[in-house]
Amino acid sequence: MHGQMPTQPTTRPVVLVTGASSGIGRATAQRYLGRGGVVVLLVGRRIDALRETVDMARLGPGAEAHVLVHDLAEPGQTAALAKQVRELHGRLDVLVNNAGVGSQLTFEDSSGADDIDRLLDTNLRAPIHLMHDLFELLSASGGAVVNVSSVAGLVGTPDSPVYSATKWGLTGVSEALHVRWKPTGVHVACVQPGPVPTPGWPNHHLMGSWIGRRLTASADDIARAIVRAGDRQGPAFVTRPRAFGAIHVARAAAPGLLRTMLQRVRSGTGSGRLVEHSGRD
Numbered sequence: 001m002h003g004q005m006p007t008q009p010t011t012r013p014v015v016l017v018t019g020a021s022s023g024i025g026r027a028t029a030q031r032y033l034g035r036g037g038v039v040v041l042l043v044g045r046r047i048d049a050l051r052e053t054v055d056m057a058r059l060g061p062g063a064e065a066h067v068l069v070h071d072l073a074e075p076g077q078t079a080a081l082a083k084q085v086r087e088l089h090g091r092l093d094v095l096v097n098n099a100g101v102g103s104q105l106t107f108e109d110s111s112g113a114d115d116i117d118r119l120l121d122t123n124l125r126a127p128i129h130l131m132h133d134l135f136e137l138l139s140a141s142g143g144a145v146v147n148v149s150s151v152a153g154l155v156g157t158p159d160s161p162v163y164s165a166t167k168w169g170l171t172g173v174s175e176a177l178h179v180r181w182k183p184t185g186v187h188v189a190c191v192q193p194g195p196v197p198t199p200g201w202p203n204h205h206l207m208g209s210w211i212g213r214r215l216t217a218s219a220d221d222i223a224r225a226i227v228r229a230g231d232r233q234g235p236a237f238v239t240r241p242r243a244f245g246a247i248h249v250a251r252a253a254a255p256g257l258l259r260t261m262l263q264r265v266r267s268g269t270g271s272g273r274l275v276e277h278s279g280r281d
């Protein structure tokens with residue numbers, strides 16, 4: 001089902017996935033739709049790509065999909081989305097804050113101020129506002145939030161400092177609200193992927209080597225982790241592939257060594273090399 005339907009209460013759980021038109025968000029929305037007995041609200045800017053997500057999905061019995069077109073980086077769009085969610089079924093069980101973008105500019109690029117704001121707005125402001133605006137619905141259902149951060153939210157990535165800042169911010173607000181909302185019954189989880197080949201982040205440079213492939217996860221691996229986290233299975237903070245969990249140990253045991261390793265990796269790539277992409281198909 002595409003487009004907005006009149007308000008009608010539902011006994012089925014309602015799941016909202018931002019960035020459902022591509023990559024990890026598409027795989028997550030399709031995984032929920034495949035389960036059946038669920039209403040999935042798919043959010044993105046490109047209606048055709050959102051429709052394609054639904055068309056390509058295997059719909060389980062009783063699965064219902066709604067495509068909601070919003071540019072979450074635009075002022076007022078998160079509030080408009082929250083209003084639409086309230087009006088649609090008056091219920092929300094899982095909020096997956098997945099939409100995110102990288103940058104194609106170097107941090108020092110003199111024309112990059114708007115780009116910095118775009119990253120902050122999409123990756124950090126929008127998920128925080130959605131959690132704020134949808135808290136009432138989530139607490140009424142005893143629901144869950146899954147924030148899609150990154151290993152760049154565990155370690156400062158020299159090639160993408162603003163992206164890294166947004167993901168540290170998302171990790172931080174996830175931890176704070178995980179504790180703050182526990183007494184309310186709302187579960188807040190955070191999934192921190194390493195490299196995942198997607199249209200936005202093809203990660204071509206890793207796919208050419210054996211070790212590179214071992215250090216990547218598929219969009220479906222991450223979708224599985226997101227759905228598990230939304231079901232409150234396993235730990236609330238999940239890093240995939242698991243090998244990147246070593247960052248936690250390295251930061252605690254030898255933070256200076258961690259920074260030296262980052263410097264080495266950066267020297268190895270050459271200062272002009274970028275590993276981020278714009279998030280477009």
Ligand SMILES: NC(=O)c1ccc[n+]([C@@H]2O[C@H](COP(=O)([O-])OP(=O)(O)OC[C@H]3O[C@@H](n4cnc5c(N)ncnc54)[C@H](OP(=O)(O)O)[C@@H]3O)[C@@H](O)[C@H]2O)c1
Nearest residue numbers: 019021022023024044045046072099100196198200201279
């Ligand atoms: N792939 C990786 O290596 C990797 C690693 C760690 C973390 N992550 C995180 O995983 C999440 C998903 O990334 P992905 O790899 O699946 O990237 P992707 O294939 O580029 O998908 C990004 C999604 O975000 C949506 N989006 C971007 N800007 C938006 C906006 N202003 N308003 C609404 N939706 C917007 C896009 O939809 P439209 O274009 O239709 O708007 C698209 O559906 C991101 O938060 C990313 O930071 C990815």
